[in-house]
Amino acid sequence: MPFEFTAAEKQQIDALISRYPQKRAALIPVLHLAQARTGLITAEVVHAAAGVLGLTAAQVYEVVSFYSMFRKAPVGRRHVQICTNIACMLRGAEDLVAAATRRCGVDVGETTADGEFTIEEVECLAACGTAPVVQVNEDYHENLTVESFERLLAKN
Amino acid sequence: MELFATKNFGKPEALTIAGYKALGGFQGLDKALAMPQQAVIDEVKKASLRGRGGAGFPAGVKWGFLPKDNPKPRYLAVNADEGEPGTFKDRLLMEGDPFGFLEGTVISSYALNVHHAYVYVRGEFFKARRIVQDAVDALYKEGLLGKSVCGSGYELDVTVHPGAGAYICGEETALLESLEGKRGEPRIKPPFPAVVGAFGCPTIINNVETLAYVPWILAKGADWFAGYGIAGEGGPKLFCMSGDVKRPGLYELHSGANLRELIYEHCGGIVGDKKLLAVIPGGASSAPLTVDEIDVGMDFETLKKKGTMLGSAATMVIAEGRCVVKILARTLKFFHHESCGQCTPCREGTGWLHRLMERLEHGGEPDVIRKDMGLLFGICDNMVGNTICVLADAAVMPTKGFVNKFRGVFEAHMDGRGCPLHRDAQGHP
Numbered sequence: 001m002p003f004e005f006t007a008a009e010k011q012q013i014d015a016l017i018s019r020y021p022q023k024r025a026a027l028i029p030v031l032h033l034a035q036a037r038t039g040l041i042t043a044e045v046v047h048a049a050a051g052v053l054g055l056t057a058a059q060v061y062e063v064v065s066f067y068s069m070f071r072k073a074p075v076g077r078r079h080v081q082i083c084t085n086i087a088c089m090l091r092g093a094e095d096l097v098a099a100a101t102r103r104c105g106v107d108v109g110e111t112t113a114d115g116e117f118t119i120e121e122v123e124c125l126a127a128c129g130t131a132p133v134v135q136v137n138e139d140y141h142e143n144l145t146v147e148s149f150e151r152l153l154a155k156n
Numbered sequence: 157m158e159l160f161a162t163k164n165f166g167k168p169e170a171l172t173i174a175g176y177k178a179l180g181g182f183q184g185l186d187k188a189l190a191m192p193q194q195a196v197i198d199e200v201k202k203a204s205l206r207g208r209g210g211a212g213f214p215a216g217v218k219w220g221f222l223p224k225d226n227p228k229p230r231y232l233a234v235n236a237d238e239g240e241p242g243t244f245k246d247r248l249l250m251e252g253d254p255f256g257f258l259e260g261t262v263i264s265s266y267a268l269n270v271h272h273a274y275v276y277v278r279g280e281f282f283k284a285r286r287i288v289q290d291a292v293d294a295l296y297k298e299g300l301l302g303k304s305v306c307g308s309g310y311e312l313d314v315t316v317h318p319g320a321g322a323y324i325c326g327e328e329t330a331l332l333e334s335l336e337g338k339r340g341e342p343r344i345k346p347p348f349p350a351v352v353g354a355f356g357c358p359t360i361i362n363n364v365e366t367l368a369y370v371p372w373i374l375a376k377g378a379d380w381f382a383g384y385g386i387a388g389e390g391g392p393k394l395f396c397m398s399g400d401v402k403r404p405g406l407y408e409l410h411s412g413a414n415l416r417e418l419i420y421e422h423c424g425g426i427v428g429d430k431k432l433l434a435v436i437p438g439g440a441s442s443a444p445l446t447v448d449e450i451d452v453g454m455d456f457e458t459l460k461k462k463g464t465m466l467g468s469a470a471t472m473v474i475a476e477g478r479c480v481v482k483i484l485a486r487t488l489k490f491f492h493h494e495s496c497g498q499c500t501p502c503r504e505g506t507g508w509l510h511r512l513m514e515r516l517e518h519g520g521e522p523d524v525i526r527k528d529m530g531l532l533f534g535i536c537d538n539m540v541g542n543t544i545c546v547l548a549d550a551a552v553m554p555t556k557g558f559v560n561k562f563r564g565v566f567e568a569h570m571d572g573r574g575c576p577l578h579r580d581a582q583g584h585p
Contacts, residue, residue: 019315021229021355027337028320032279053337066339066496067320069279085241086440086472086486087398123323123490124241124440125280128398128470129405138282 003044005052009033013052023053027063031070040071075118076111080153081135084121087128092145096132097121099146103153117153160392161368162408165252171287173294176255184371185300188263189308196267200370202378204390206411208245209235209326209363210439210467212389212456215370219268219360221350228357232265232273233349235331235363236288239278239323241440241490242470245394246364248406250277250284253368254291258314260367262295262305263374265312268360272313276331279319289316323494327545328361330496341498342545365394385411389455393469399436400427400475412453419450419473430475434561438467440487441550443557444474464557479577481569484558485513491551502548505539509555515572522572529570532559 005013012033016026030053034045046060053060064070080100084093097119101107104117111118127133130142134149141152169175176182188196201216222230234257238246249257265273275292277285292314295301305312317335319325325334329343332354353359369391373381382390389411395418398404402424409418415435419425426432434444437454443464445452452458459466474483488510497503512528515521536556539548559566568576573584 019313022336024337025335025355028334029318032318032320062339063337067279067322069321084486085490086436086483087242089483089486090399090472090474090478123493124239126238126244126247126278128242128244128472129396131398131404135280140283
């Protein structure tokens, strides 16, 4: 899929670059900007980001591959990220994983055939005092029970 | 209990400049801008404020490491890449009282003669980042940032920078690499960031909680702050309480608060009134305390003497009936996942330990388990001190701690049939 930054995005990128003494420092914000529109970082996005920042594609790839938030494959419309670290585990995160995979009919790491859900286990989301926590796209859902989590998944 | 850094939590007006001011904000900044820069540094030093990111290094001393004769620009990097399992205070500080730590950022930047501060906010914190960005925009609009901060002639820019999902970027040199648009791989020290930091320039890195207390030091005085905590560790302190307690959450007490009181008074005791089994006092990187060890002050020096650490005061409470092997296996899964892969002892060691604990918990070839358990402490000793950063050490501390303190539980797992808690009366998995 071809990818080019829009004129408005290019303006945003110029504003980002102006905040740093070195152009390369804008790379992570630029990749976030691209992914917000495309949903994942494709080879075309890598080349476009390299182009606007004067980097090689390798310099962009090595960053894309390092950070877990830069997606290499598409996710569902609702990206369900269940924290299973210690505090959430103690508060029932395993039951949430079981509930999500049961309801969606897919395993952890998979996307439903209709493209609605991707179920993922993630590391500590820094909401241990309100565990268990699930992040759906950008939003946190805290103090979940299996019942409230199932209601959340059932909502359109 | 009087509150300080958390006193504006739950008050929507704290998200506006006028509201924050009406709640008593900016008194520290007003005082600081009327003082010589060195006097502000001296005040923070005298307050014995210890860095709240985990290492507990005295903030004022760290500030003193900036070279006096270096003509390059200086930077302040605010470490808001909170990711240690068990800690959630910085996210709440940013979401609940963004002007609090930003006031501390402006004061600290002024003291250090920094003209650009970068707030490195963890990637997953979309809400916190929006709130902090809105607060920064408002500060520019009202003349508290920009060409002349509050008309003082002192110039300061603040930029909110997103992370992208990597625990290691909370390590200060990895944070700098990431800020520069690179992989978050820690740097070899020296040179220390105070000499060669962001963009090759002298840089100070401070945690959100550390900066949130700076305005209080200026407003109420270094003597008050130093006296509020214990000797050498001043001030109020945030404790992140989680796990098997009745009232988990964030508690603002004082440095050196008693752990038993935290669990049984503030948090209301253990869920279901069960007995306590263990406490992880300072995040996943810290060794556990057993039920006999909780009459202890929650401060950096006391916990160090107990063979563990305060870290970010991320206290995870574990009730009887839990399997410590399972908890350690989950801890090691985390470190295995988050090792940046730069150093062989860490990359391979965290994986080895993780796989071993999974085999103990879920069952495996008994010969392999016995052999690996025999090698366990050797693996640990080959990891500690042999890597660029302390992530390997952070994986070893809980490993050695749990195995040493709960040896019988680990031995009961060694027959290769998985966790004894998941076996039937005949001992079958």
